[in-house]
Amino acid sequence: MKPTQEYILRQPEKYQAMVLHIMAVVGKIIPEAELLFKYGIPYFYYKKKPFCYLAPNHKKEFVDVGFARGFQLKQNQEFLISENRNTVKSLRYFSLSTIDNTVLISVIEEAVSLYN
Numbered sequence: 001m002k003p004t005q006e007y008i009l010r011q012p013e014k015y016q017a018m019v020l021h022i023m024a025v026v027g028k029i030i031p032e033a034e035l036l037f038k039y040g041i042p043y044f045y046y047k048k049k050p051f052c053y054l055a056p057n058h059k060k061e062f063v064d065v066g067f068a069r070g071f072q073l074k075q076n077q078e079f080l081i082s083e084n085r086n087t088v089k090s091l092r093y094f095s096l097s098t099i100d101n102t103v104l105i106s107v108i109e110e111a112v113s114l115y116n
Helices: 003-010 013-029 101-113
Strands: 034-038 041-046 049-057 062-067 089-093
Touching (some): 003 034, 003 041, 013 101, 049 101
Antiparallel strands (some): 034 041, 041 049, 049 062
16 A cells, blocks of 8 residues: 555544545546655645645644645635745645635646646
8 A cells, every 4th residue: 555545544534534535626637646645744746846735733633735836826815824834825624514625626726827
């Protein structure tokens, strides 16, 4: 089994469901994205460059979807969190039901455009 698969299977169901859902959305929008296990978490690479990571935070009970070029994103600023990070901005989800696919897809599509 690949490290990414093992990592996801070790997650509590709450986080596992969110991570799998986000992975499915990213995979549908960017089928050529490669899911790797980097920095101890699942990390999508696009065109061989870091694209976005999926980081469950058990202590604060959310999954962070961090975009490597998040500081370049212009749309959906009201949903993106920077928390004193210089390059990454993220979408943060506390449960599967809080994932707004419209916003998630919009952010992914804008992020993809930064790699062209």
